[in-house]
Amino acid sequence: MSNVEQPRPGEVELKVGFPGHYETRKFQVPEGDAPPWDANTKFTVVGSDEPRVDGVMKASGRAKYSYDVTFKGILYGMILRSPVARGKLTGLELDEARSMPGVAAVLALKELGNKVRFVGDEIAAVAAPTLDQCRDAIEKIRATYESEAHNVDFLSAEDGPLVDDSGEYTEPWAEDSGMEKALAESKVQLTGTYRTEVQTHSSLETHGAVAKWNGADLELWASTQATFGVRGEIAQAMQAAKVKCDSVTLHAEFVGGGFGSKFSGGAETRAVALLAHATQTPVKLMLDRFEEHTCTGNRPASLMHIRAGLSADGILTAWDWRSFGGCGHNGGGGGVAMPNHFLNTAKKRTTHKDIATDTDPARPMRAPGHPQGFFGAELFLDELAAKAGIDPLELRRKNDQQPIRQAQYTLGSETFGWQAGRNPKPGSPMPGDDARYLRGVGMATARWGTLGSHGGRTPHAALCRIHQDGGVETRNGAQDIGVGNKTMMAILTAEELGIPVANVKAVMGHTSDPSGPASGGSTTTPSIAPAVRLAAYQAKLELGKLAAKHLDISEDKITWAGGKIGADGKWLTFAEACKLIGPNPIEARGQRFPNYKGEPIENGVCGVQFAEVLVDTWTGLVKVTRMLALQDCGVVIAKKTAESQVLGAMIQGISYALYEQRLMDKRSGRMLNGDFLRYKVIGSIDMPPMQAILQTVFNGHSNTSAAGLGEPPSVAAPAAIANAVFNAIGVAVRHLPITPDKVLRALNQRGGN
Amino acid sequence: MSLPDEPERRGFSRRAFIKGASVAAVTSAGVAAANLAQAPQEPKSFAIGEHEVELKINGQQRKLKVETRTTLLDALRDRLDLTGAKKICDRGACGGCTVHVDGHAVNSCMMLAIDAIGSEVTTIESLTQGEQVHPLVQNFATCDAMQCGFCTPGMVMSSLACLQRRGKPTREQVQHDLSGNICRCGTYGRIFEAVERTAEGATK
Numbered sequence: 023m024s025n026v027e028q029p030r031p032g033e034v035e036l037k038v039g040f041p042g043h044y045e046t047r048k049f050q051v052p053e054g055d056a057p058p059w060d061a062n063t064k065f066t067v068v069g070s071d072e073p074r075v076d077g078v079m080k081a082s083g084r085a086k087y088s089y090d091v092t093f094k095g096i097l098y099g100m101i102l103r104s105p106v107a108r109g110k111l112t113g114l115e116l117d118e119a120r121s122m123p124g125v126a127a128v129l130a131l132k133e134l135g136n137k138v139r140f141v142g143d144e145i146a147a148v149a150a151p152t153l154d155q156c157r158d159a160i161e162k163i164r165a166t167y168e169s170e171a172h173n174v175d176f177l178s179a180e181d182g183p184l185v186d187d188s189g190e191y192t193e194p195w196a197e198d199s200g201m202e203k204a205l206a207e208s209k210v211q212l213t214g215t216y217r218t219e220v221q222t223h224s225s226l227e228t229h230g231a232v233a234k235w236n237g238a239d240l241e242l243w244a245s246t247q248a249t250f251g252v253r254g255e256i257a258q259a260m261q262a263a264k265v266k267c268d269s270v271t272l273h274a275e276f277v278g279g280g281f282g283s284k285f286s287g288g289a290e291t292r293a294v295a296l297l298a299h300a301t302q303t304p305v306k307l308m309l310d311r312f313e314e315h316t317c318t319g320n321r322p323a324s325l326m327h328i329r330a331g332l333s334a335d336g337i338l339t340a341w342d343w344r345s346f347g348g349c350g351h352n353g354g355g356g357g358v359a360m361p362n363h364f365l366n367t368a369k370k371r372t373t374h375k376d377i378a379t380d381t382d383p384a385r386p387m388r389a390p391g392h393p394q395g396f397f398g399a400e401l402f403l404d405e406l407a408a409k410a411g412i413d414p415l416e417l418r419r420k421n422d423q424q425p426i427r428q429a430q431y432t433l434g435s436e437t438f439g440w441q442a443g444r445n446p447k448p449g450s451p452m453p454g455d456d457a458r459y460l461r462g463v464g465m466a467t468a469r470w471g472t473l474g475s476h477g478g479r480t481p482h483a484a485l486c487r488i489h490q491d492g493g494v495e496t497r498n499g500a501q502d503i504g505v506g507n508k509t510m511m512a513i514l515t516a517e518e519l520g521i522p523v524a525n526v527k528a529v530m531g532h533t534s535d536p537s538g539p540a541s542g543g544s545t546t547t548p549s550i551a552p553a554v555r556l557a558a559y560q561a562k563l564e565l566g567k568l569a570a571k572h573l574d575i576s577e578d579k580i581t582w583a584g585g586k587i588g589a590d591g592k593w594l595t596f597a598e599a600c601k602l603i604g605p606n607p608i609e610a611r612g613q614r615f616p617n618y619k620g621e622p623i624e625n626g627v628c629g630v631q632f633a634e635v636l637v638d639t640w641t642g643l644v645k646v647t648r649m650l651a652l653q654d655c656g657v658v659i660a661k662k663t664a665e666s667q668v669l670g671a672m673i674q675g676i677s678y679a680l681y682e683q684r685l686m687d688k689r690s691g692r693m694l695n696g697d698f699l700r701y702k703v704i705g706s707i708d709m710p711p712m713q714a715i716l717q718t719v720f721n722g723h724s725n726t727s728a729a730g731l732g733e734p735p736s737v738a739a740p741a742a743i744a745n746a747v748f749n750a751i752g753v754a755v756r757h758l759p760i761t762p763d764k765v766l767r768a769l770n771q772r773g774g775n
Numbered sequence: 776m777s778l779p780d781e782p783e784r785r786g787f788s789r790r791a792f793i794k795g796a797s798v799a800a801v802t803s804a805g806v807a808a809a810n811l812a813q814a815p816q817e818p819k820s821f822a823i824g825e826h827e828v829e830l831k832i833n834g835q836q837r838k839l840k841v842e843t844r845t846t847l848l849d850a851l852r853d854r855l856d857l858t859g860a861k862k863i864c865d866r867g868a869c870g871g872c873t874v875h876v877d878g879h880a881v882n883s884c885m886m887l888a889i890d891a892i893g894s895e896v897t898t899i900e901s902l903t904q905g906e907q908v909h910p911l912v913q914n915f916a917t918c919d920a921m922q923c924g925f926c927t928p929g930m931v932m933s934s935l936a937c938l939q940r941r942g943k944p945t946r947e948q949v950q951h952d953l954s955g956n957i958c959r960c961g962t963y964g965r966i967f968e969a970v971e972r973t974a975e976g977a978t979k
Contacts, residue, residue, distance in 0.1 A: 077916030080924030082908050083859020083899035090858035154842055226863045226925040226959050278925030279959050311864045504923030662919040670922055673961025698868035706953040709963045
């Protein structure tokens with residue numbers, strides 16, 4: 023409940039920060055923006071337990087994903103892919119496939135003589151009335167290849183990092199006298215090599231789309247996390263058919279996961295548009311699970327070699343880092359992110375090199391580079407702390423100047439029981455435990471450095487409509503890939519208008535609505551939320567004008583209180599005010615203004631996670647027994663969906679730390695475990711109890727102080743688990759995933775159990 | 776074409792065999808498959824190719840054309856537009872396509888459509904009647920036991936089988952019974968809560 027305040031352009035003082043750490047700081051608020059919320063704002067539904075707005079639709083199976091869209095007479099599409107990892111296409115005979123029963127179209131996707139770059143590279147596509155007929159036709163395509171020697175392992179690449187039998191990187195450090203001096207002057211030094219394996223996104227809805235031509239216009243239902251980007255991509259791909267963006271409409275109302283792999287429509291979306299064009303019939307082309315594992319990107323492998331020095335009082339004074347990314351055939355996307363927040367005064371050096379292999383290229387995956395880099399760096403820190411005889415949490419406290427994380431260290435260690443949970447004698451059973459099991463706890467930090475944007479050259483926007491029957495719509499054309507953006511939009515609109523969330527319909531995923539970002543880098547919520555709120559605010563001003571006229575009071579006196587509009591003892595309910603609207607709704611557009619200029623508390627999002635593990639010394643199996651996350655969320659808008667995102671990131675973190683790795687057959691260049699039987703993803707029986715503590719932080723970046731939660735909670739979990747294993751067994755397992763074979767080897771190093 | 780009274784290939788198909796072998800050790804769905812496999816059948820055969828068959832789905836007899844090799848999942852999704860069951864792995868490894876066949880949770884990607892002739896097939900769609908949804912569905916929403924939602928219908932059907940079999944399952948039993956279902960977003964904990972709330976009788 024609030025008075026309608028007129029927009030206050032220019033410098034505004036906002037109370038920013040978080041409980042126990044509030045400050046009043048000045049920010050430049052752009053003209054035309056809604057009055058920004060800050061720590062003094064009293065919320066009605068923002069931050070409450072409102073359920074996900076499309077929860078029942080999803081749980082009842084009624085939600086229609088792109089995979090579920092169908093039309094009478096629809097055809098199915100399928101892609102023939104290369105069995106050769108490297109070489110070129112020398113022959114392609116399609117005629118026999120064309121003559122197969124039911125086959126409506128067969129198209130070449132690669133020209134003769136072109137390079138084949140990995141097992142799974144697209145060669146040709148077919149369309150037929152059933153998937154079985156597609157499969158029959160695919161078998162009749164004769165493709166021949168000239169194959170070349172290939173390499174699918176970045177450690178075997180000519181320019182790859184050289185490691186010895188123990189896994190240590192063997193190249194000498196490049197000369198740097200300043201670094202050598204800083205290391206020599208430090209009290210404790212350590213050097214180590216850390217590695218991670220390729221992880222596939224494994225979105226449950228595979229990539230693909232349904233395409234339908236309506237005359238010269240193309241309608242697409244695509245499983246994507248970038249509605250506008252994919253529309254442009256396909257329009258460009260269809261230029262030969264005289265297609266421009268304005269004749270392509272893309273829908274992605276429900277998306278079965280993306281995690282960074284669905285920014286591009288890729289060969290499959292181009293193929294389905296072409297097949298539908300060739301047949302003038304709707305076509306559905308969704309990849310199968312093997313294609314999803316091998317042709318739609320991955321989190322690349324990494325190797326990190328670190329040396330550092332610690333002063334007598336536990337401050338990092340030297341930090342020397344070199345890393346490698348094990349990438350696909352384009353040799354890109356292998357960047358590894360290093361936690362910079364401990365290196366305030368340390369002499370610092372970092373180098374990185376991406377190594378190409380003849381495999382499917384990397385794509386961004388939830389906090390690209392971060393789970394890898396933070397695993398290496400934070401496990402290194404724990405080893406360094408152990409060598410120096412310092413508590414690893416204390417080491418972080420001493421070296422980290424960020425007040426949000428400092429608060430999280432305190433709250434986290436109390437809530438989790440850090441002191442009691444630590445194994446005082448790593449490698450020995452904790453008092454009361456069976457001698458077979460070793461227990462330990464670890465923690466790690468997270469930072470994610472973006473808080474959304476206004477959209478660069480073209481600002482994002484949102485639409486709010488209020489209808490005469492009291493119905494309210496909030497719309498944006500970006501996609502909700504499951505994180506809860508629609509729920510966020512409904513809550514913000516309800517808050518602004520003072521109505522129940524259930525009265526707001528939030529619509530996303532149609533390119534006919536105002537533009538929004540791709541769902542990447544945790545930018546969707548912070549980019550859209552301020553526009554959604556401003557749209558609702560503008561619509562509210564319009565409704566206020568109607569109410570003022572009807573009540574015969576001046577517009578500037580209009581007050582909104584307890585769901586009523588008016589002043590001076592003359593009041594209308596929201597429903598009564600809406601009746602003044604007429605057949606055409608109030609329609610207001612909210613623009614996303616640039617992030618406020620000023621002194622934010624932090625230019626990103628902070629987090630800390632704790633984990634406890636139980637290591638079975640007989641089998642080498644690691645079980646995570648409990649976890650805790652403390653997560654800066656900006657302002658928590660939709661508490662339930664935000665919690666789900668944080669918990670989900672922790673669960674994915676366990677999966678990455680303990681189970682997931684792509685296994686390649688070096689000889690054939692083919693993925694050996696391209697299915698869910700042999701590519702192990704965390705399941706229900708692996709689940710520990712876990713807790714997510716969400717912290718509202720007013721960051722002063724926008725009128726809502728919103729932040730995104732895709733990336734931030736994904737950063738710390740694998741490192742926290744690796745540190746817990748180190749605390750349990752007394753030996754660091756420096757190579758993810760921490761599988762039983764590696765644990766048993768580490769236990770042997772320790773000198774038997 | 777005359778329809779056999781019982782699906783004669785049930786129990787002998789490669790898919791049913793694989794399913795029984797690969798899943799029986801860990802899931803209740805596997806147990807169900809093993810039970811199905813025991814029904815003694817008089818050998819009859821469908822010729823290779825397309826056949827019009829009749830399946831009993833959610834209490835209704837539905838006529839549809841399928842090939843002998845068409846899975847129950849493809850038949851439900853592509854022939855009958857019952858798209859609640861999802862095709863995720865198509866190899867019985869994720870549970871996304873879970874339906875009930877004669878009261879048992881089954882991966883419908885691992886069963887041929889013709890093997891479902893004469894059986895009662897129940898899909899996620901049966902849990903919605905007009906505006907009313909089954910309490911389990913409601914509790915999934917209440918607990919936010921989903922994110923992208925693609926695994927959710929399969930999770931609901933496996934959870935329903937768990938509840939029907941056990942009444943008030945322990946947390947460990949719920950974890951065990953859902954171990955054939957994969958959720959990539961990581962919503963397991965809240966799914967357990969939704970199942971337990973339903974067992975306790977919560978409907979809101």
